[in-house]
Amino acid sequence: MSRISLTVHPNDNVTTLLDFKTEDWLTQAGLALQETIAFGHKAALKPILQGQAIIKYGTPIGIATQDIPKGAHVHVHNCR
Amino acid sequence: MSTTADEAELTFAGYARSRDRVGVRNHLAVVSTVALSNRIAVIAAQRFGSKEQQPVLAVHGQFQRGLQTPDARLQDRVIAQLVDHPNIGAALVLCHDRRAAQAWQHMLAQAGKPIEVLAVMDSQGVQHAIDRALQALGRLSVPLKQLQRVACRFSSLSIALECGGSDASSSVCSNPAIGRFVDAAVAHGATVIVSETAEFIGGEELVRKQSVTPEVAHAIVERIAATEARMSKDGDSYRGINPTAENIEAGLTTLIEKTMGAVCKIGNSRFAGCLSFGQEPTKPGLYFMDTPFFSPCSITGMVAAGAQITLFSMGVFNPSGNPLAPTIKVCGNPQTVEHWEDGIDVDLSGLIAGAIDLDQAAQRVRQAVLGAATGAITKTEAWGEGQFIVPQFLPSF
Numbered sequence: 001m002s003r004i005s006l007t008v009h010p011n012d013n014v015t016t017l018l019d020f021k022t023e024d025w026l027t028q029a030g031l032a033l034q035e036t037i038a039f040g041h042k043a044a045l046k047p048i049l050q051g052q053a054i055i056k057y058g059t060p061i062g063i064a065t066q067d068i069p070k071g072a073h074v075h076v077h078n079c080r
Numbered sequence: 081m082s083t084t085a086d087e088a089e090l091t092f093a094g095y096a097r098s099r100d101r102v103g104v105r106n107h108l109a110v111v112s113t114v115a116l117s118n119r120i121a122v123i124a125a126q127r128f129g130s131k132e133q134q135p136v137l138a139v140h141g142q143f144q145r146g147l148q149t150p151d152a153r154l155q156d157r158v159i160a161q162l163v164d165h166p167n168i169g170a171a172l173v174l175c176h177d178r179r180a181a182q183a184w185q186h187m188l189a190q191a192g193k194p195i196e197v198l199a200v201m202d203s204q205g206v207q208h209a210i211d212r213a214l215q216a217l218g219r220l221s222v223p224l225k226q227l228q229r230v231a232c233r234f235s236s237l238s239i240a241l242e243c244g245g246s247d248a249s250s251s252v253c254s255n256p257a258i259g260r261f262v263d264a265a266v267a268h269g270a271t272v273i274v275s276e277t278a279e280f281i282g283g284e285e286l287v288r289k290q291s292v293t294p295e296v297a298h299a300i301v302e303r304i305a306a307t308e309a310r311m312s313k314d315g316d317s318y319r320g321i322n323p324t325a326e327n328i329e330a331g332l333t334t335l336i337e338k339t340m341g342a343v344c345k346i347g348n349s350r351f352a353g354c355l356s357f358g359q360e361p362t363k364p365g366l367y368f369m370d371t372p373f374f375s376p377c378s379i380t381g382m383v384a385a386g387a388q389i390t391l392f393s394m395g396v397f398n399p400s401g402n403p404l405a406p407t408i409k410v411c412g413n414p415q416t417v418e419h420w421e422d423g424i425d426v427d428l429s430g431l432i433a434g435a436i437d438l439d440q441a442a443q444r445v446r447q448a449v450l451g452a453a454t455g456a457i458t459k460t461e462a463w464g465e466g467q468f469i470v471p472q473f474l475p476s477f
Contacts, residue, residue, distance in 0.1 A: 004432055006252045008344070016252050016331070018432045028434060040248025040331030054333075057256075057344050059286060061337035079333050 003027045003037075007045065009058035014042040014074050016056075034071040042074040054079050090268055092453040093229035094236070094388075095169065098192025102236035103166035104388045104406065104453040108221050110172045110213065111163050112140040113184060117174040117200050124172075124213035131214075134221055137168075137403060141380075141468035145176075148474040158358050158470050160187055161384040163195065167404050169227055170194040170220040172213060177201045194223050229455070235269030235364060237453060240382035240390040240405060241345050242276070244375050245416075247395030248331055251341025253412020253431045253441065254393035259347030260442035261391075261449070266349045266366050273355070273387055275369040275378040277307040279342045281322075282335035286343060287368075291351040299354035303370040345393055357471060358384035375400045376467035379407075389452055391445065397423055401460035402468070406452045409459055410445060423459050425452075 004019040005027040015027070017037045025033040027043070037043055042056070048068040053060035062079040072078070095103040112121035118140040125136035139162055143155055163171050170193055175181040181199035188195050196216040203209035241258065243250060262272050280287065284301050291297035323332040332338045352365030358381045361367050369385065371378040375398070379390055383405045390407040392400065397420040401407030411417055412428040421427075426448045430436040436444075452458055460466055 004434060006431070008252055008256050008438075016248065018248065018252065038331065042331060042333070056337060057340045059336070059340055061340055062334040075331070075333050076328060 003033065005029060005031065005043065008056060011055055011058045013045050013048055013053075013055045015045050016040065016042055032071045034069055035073050037073050044068045044070055044072050044074050046070050048074075090234040090450070091231050092234070092237075092450050093455070094232040094453060095166070095227055096230055096232075097166040100236075101166040101386070102232045102388070103169065104237075104455075105167040105404075106169040106224060106227055107137040107167055107404070108134060108170050108217065108224050109137045109139050109163075109168045109404075110174060110217065111159065112138070112143070112174045113159050113180065114143050114145055114176050115140070116145075116176045120200055120206070120209050120213060121174050123210055124217065127210065128214055128217045132218070132221065134225075136217060139168075139404060139468060141470060143470070144472075144476065147472065147476055151472050151474050151476070154357065154473075155470050156187070158380065158384045161358060161360070161386075162404065162468070163188060164191055165383065165388075165404055166386065167388055168193065169224045171196075172216045172220060173197045174213065175199045194220050196220060232453075233269075234265070234450075237265070237389065237449070238271035238273065238361075238385070238387045239265060239449065240379055240387035240402075241272060241274040241393075242375050242379050242382075242390060242400070243279075243342055243345065243393035244398035244400050245394045245396035246342060247413060249411075249413035249416075249429075249432065250393055250395040251332075251337075251344070253428045254395070254410040254426075255341060255345040256347075257412070257428055257431070257438055257441035257445055258345040258391055258393055258410060260438055261347075261445040262345065262366065263347035263349055264442070264446065265449075266347075266364075269364050271361055271364045271367070271386075272346070272349070273361070273367045273369050273382045273385060274343075274346055275371040275382055276373060276375070277303050277370050278311065278373050280304045280339060280368075281308050283339040283343050285336075286340065287351065290346065290349065292353075292365075296351050296353055300351060300368045303354060303368075307370075345391075355385060357381040360385045372471050374469065376402070377469040377471055379405070379466075380468050380470060389449060391449070394424070399423065399460075399463075399465050401458075401466035403461075403464070403466040404468075406458045407460040407466060408445075408448050408452055410448075412441075423463070425458050 125138040
């Protein structure tokens with residue numbers, strides 16, 4: 001059992017979780033999730049430093065407000 | 081998608097029309113130019129359809145009299161464009177009074193298709209008006225039946241893009257799949273129009289990056305700013321309340337993420353121009369059209385501008401569509417696909433399951449477009465779903 005996630009653009013540094021199996025912490029692509037991540041939410045594909053851009057659709061959609069480890073949930077608590 | 085084999089594949093069977101245009105339908109239509117004649121139009125269409133076994137498309141909206149001049153002009157222009165639309169083979173144009181009928185007769189004199197204009201008030205009774213409409217439809221249907229589909233180039237297609245009921249699946253399934261299709265479509269010389277200006281708020285950088293010239297980008301960004309200013313007039317800041325609490329719960333973090341989720345349906349293509357409501361592009365490419373928020377209204381503008389097909393991206397179900405330009409419903413949410421199977425044309429839920437990739441998803445969109453262009457009936461057509469709505473800018477009382 002592993003999580004379904006979709007990375008839209010090759011340059012993205014986040015991937016979107018697209019299933020409800022939140023008890024599983026490994027994606028099918030082999031990314032080890034650091035926490036429980038809900039349907040439609042994002043996980044970091046690589047470590048992202050504070051001040052760096054969050055890239056989705058190949059475009060910056062926000063800035064990391066703290067260091068984000070690989071596999072961590074990326075949302076309003078660490079990105080704006 | 082640039083090999084010769086692909087070129088051969090990228091043809092469809094359509095109807096040759098005036099001005100080198102192509103229709104994907106050969107509708108016998110009754111167009112009601114004012115809400116007063118809507119009922120007669122609908123009854124005539126239904127009776128002719130059941131008597132003659134030939135379906136008639138009733139084209140009607142809440143078209144008004146007594147609008148201020150700019151709004152009256154826009155409404156007249158859109159109605160004229162709908163009559164002129166390549167998906168209509170012949171049209172009965174219904175007016176209320178004789179004077180309006182004379183004006184429409186004059187306005188439609190150059191139409192390159194069989195047209196009859198009828199004033200309801202020229203009749204002696206409701207039944208008489210319906211009978212006259214039925215007789216006119218009988219005459220108009222004769223030349224229509226002789227038209228045959230012919231091989232048409234993909235580049236003769238104009239495609240309207242729309243989305244509704246957006247959720248996390250739209251931003252990663254249906255919209256990017258449509259985006260990939262759009263890149264190929266534009267590369268093959270088709271016309272693609274995207275609208276709903278409010279949806280681009282927060283996407284100004286993308287517009288600057290994906291416009292053919294700085295002038296085009298400037299024109300679009302100006303329309304976005306005007307829309308944001310108008311929306312802020314009632315005291316709300318659109319950026320402040322967006323993404324909404326619901327969006328955040330669903331996983332959307334920033335406004336630009338929400339906007340990007342919607343606008344990724346243009347793929348990597350560049351805007352060739354900025355159009356006003358219903359304005360027809362003069363050459364192929366990707367266009368932005370400045371339209372209001374409500375999707376049936378936005379689609380009306382793009383169809384008036386000549387779009388023969390609408391690609392509609394959904395997360396949760398949305399019944400919106402257009403009766404004149406077959407609306408193809410594309411959905412990637414597995415739950416929606418399961419529950420609303422009878423309202424969806426392209427199932428992309430395999431994308432979430434990992435059963436297909438985005439290229440295969442784009443391929444499915446392309447097949448659905450070519451299929452609908454050649455005559456395959458879409459779900460919205462089967463249900464007779466869809467609306468015509470012309471925006472009104474000035475107060476009428």
